[in-house]
Each structure stands twice: as structure tokens, then as C-alpha cells.
Amino acid sequence: MALPPSRQLLSEYAPEGVLRVALNHGNRILVGRDETGAPCGISVDLARLVAGTLNLPLQFVEYERAADVSGSATEGVWDLCFLAVDPKRAETLDFTLPYVAIEGRYLAGPGCDAADAAALVASGAPVGTVEGSAYTLTLERQAGADHLVRFPDIRAMLAALDVGTVAAGAGIGDVMAAEAALRPGSRVLSPPFMEIRQAMAIVKGRPRAARHLTDMLANLARSRAIADILERNGVARNAAVLPD
Incomplete structure (x- = not known):
């Protein structure tokens, strides 16, 4: 039988005595x-499972964008979060x-009229x-970065797409597919431009809790x-990543 978490471990997880978990409402899949x-959703269910395992009370700190979550990592307002792995974010998060x-x-x-993702990038x-999303951080390091038009949130991006200010929008595949279904003549391009690998993260400086x-x-x-x-929330089981 596993030993209960030590007092020192719990103090790293939740220095205020409550496990404060940041939620990113910008990711509608999670x-x-x-x-x-x-x-x-998925993040909520997983946060409850983690808090229950630690026997800690749980509090959600809600944000509308991933950039707002990562940007507040050093402000001491939350303990854990759910974000896509990215080197820039890893400067303040484990x-x-x-x-x-x-x-x-x-x-x-x-x-x-781009036939696929490569043709879209090549067209300029x-x-x-x-701005600040995992896919934006990745696209900024790839070919076509000069042609990115950044918006504060997905609603503004989709509004620009609807009036033709941008030829296409980047986002989470399932969300883009749902938006395409609402827009006659729109389509999701293949192949994917990236695989977004979602993880949990804890504020740096809490090494025991990070390992645990x-x-x-x-x-x-x-x-x-x-x-x-995942399955309970309508996402395929095979989307889960198993550790080596």
C-alpha cells in the first residue's frame, strides 16, 4: 500500500492549504x-482525481487563454495548471x-484555394x-511565421476569417472541424501542422511535488x-499518451 503524502510534499503542492488549479477555457477540448x-471537462476531472489522491481541497482559478495561464505562473495565484508542453513555458513551469x-x-x-497545409504556408x-497559444508558439518557429496574424482570442480570429481578413486560421483540430461545419465552403486542411502534447505543470521551485x-x-x-x-468527455481513448 502506498504511503500517504508527507506534510513537506503537500506543502509544496499547496502552500496555502488548498490545491489551486488553473483552467484554460481557451482549449475547448479540455x-x-x-x-x-x-x-x-477533462482538465476538471483530472484535477479532481489529483486532489483526491492527495486528499487536498480543490479550488479552480479560471482563465480564458493559455497565455494568461502561463503569464501568471510567477504571481502565486495557482499551483498546478494544464498546458501544452513548450520550451518557453518551461522557463517558469515544470x-x-x-x-x-x-x-x-x-x-x-x-x-x-490551398490544397493542403504545405500549400497554404507556401502561398504566403x-x-x-x-497569441500565446501552444500552436502559435510552434508556428512562430516554423516556415510561414512572417504571415501569422495574431488575435487576442479565438472569437476574434474566427471573426477575421469570416470577413476575409485572413485566409485561414490555426487551432486545435477538433475545434477547427467544428467551426468548419458552421461555415459553408470552409474546410480543415491536412496534414496537421503539429501534435499538441498536453501535460500538467507545476510552478518552478517545487521539486518534490514536480517529481511526485x-x-x-x-x-x-x-x-x-x-x-x-478522455472517453467520458467524448475524446478517443487512443489520444491518451502512455509513458515509455
């Missing part, structure tokens, strides 16, 4: 709201191994993206508990 307006892989894809508007057409969280998440993945959470 976080949503129920009919009462309360947060729900990431676990990824627990789920999500595709990043382009949504081409009706006026875009303006591509909308949400990584091990805990790996054990949850091996036990298929994470796959169960």
Missing part, C-alpha cells in the same frame, strides 16, 4: 462549462510527461492564430484512468 456555468496528444490544424476559409496567405506529480500522472496513464476520463 475545459467547458456545464448547464450551471461551472467548469467541466511539466509532467504529456498525458494526451491533440492535433493542430488549419481551418481554410471559403476564399482559400495571412493565417490567423491566437509526474509519477502520479504516469501511473494514472498506465492504469487507463486517463483514457477513461
Whole structure:
């Protein structure tokens, strides 16, 4: 039987005595709201599982964008978060191994004639993206970075796509597919431009908790508990990433 977490470990996880978990509502695959307006989804279920394992009370700190989560990492307002792994973010956060892989894809508007993702990049057409998101951070390091048009949130990006300010938008594959279905003549381009590997992260400077969280998440993945959470929230079980 596993020993209960030590007082020192719990003080690293939750120095205020409550496990404060940041939620990014900008990722609609991982976080949503129920009919009462309360947060729900994969991140919420996983946070509850972690807090329950640690026997800690749980508090959600809610943000609308990934950039707002990562940008507040040093402000002492939350303890854990759910973000895509990125080297820039790793300057202030210690990431676990990824627990789920999500595709990043382009949504081409009706006026875009690019046959695929490579043709879109080669064309030099303006591509909308949400500033500070994992896919933006990746696209900024790839060919076509000069043609990115950054928007504060996905609503602004989609509005620009609808009026033709940008030829295409970048985002999470399933979200782009849902938006394409609402826009006659729009389509999602293949192949994906990246695999977005989502992980949990803890503020730097808490080494015991960082190691413990990584091990805990790996054990949850091996036990298929994470796959169960994905399936319960409408995401394919095979999107779960198993540790080596």
C-alpha cells in the first residue's frame, strides 16, 4: 500500500492549504462549462482525481487563454495548471510527461484555394492564430511565421476569417472541424501542422511535488484512468499518451 503524502510534499503542492488549479477555457477540448456555468471537462476531472489522491481541497482559478495561464505562473495565484508542453513555458513551469496528444490544424476559409497545409504556408496567405497559444508558439518557429496574424482570442480570429481578413486560421483540430461545419465552403486542411502534447505543470521551485506529480500522472496513464476520463468527455481513448 502506498504511503500517504508527507506534510513537506503537500506543502509544496499547496502552500496555502488548498490545491489551486488553473483552467484554460481557451482549449475547448479540455475545459467547458456545464448547464450551471461551472467548469467541466477533462482538465476538471483530472484535477479532481489529483486532489483526491492527495486528499487536498480543490479550488479552480479560471482563465480564458493559455497565455494568461502561463503569464501568471510567477504571481502565486495557482499551483498546478494544464498546458501544452513548450520550451518557453518551461522557463517558469515544470511539466509532467504529456498525458494526451491533440492535433493542430488549419481551418481554410471559403476564399482559400490551398490544397493542403504545405500549400497554404507556401502561398504566403495571412493565417490567423491566437497569441500565446501552444500552436502559435510552434508556428512562430516554423516556415510561414512572417504571415501569422495574431488575435487576442479565438472569437476574434474566427471573426477575421469570416470577413476575409485572413485566409485561414490555426487551432486545435477538433475545434477547427467544428467551426468548419458552421461555415459553408470552409474546410480543415491536412496534414496537421503539429501534435499538441498536453501535460500538467507545476510552478518552478517545487521539486518534490514536480517529481511526485509526474509519477502520479504516469501511473494514472498506465492504469487507463486517463483514457477513461478522455472517453467520458467524448475524446478517443487512443489520444491518451502512455509513458515509455
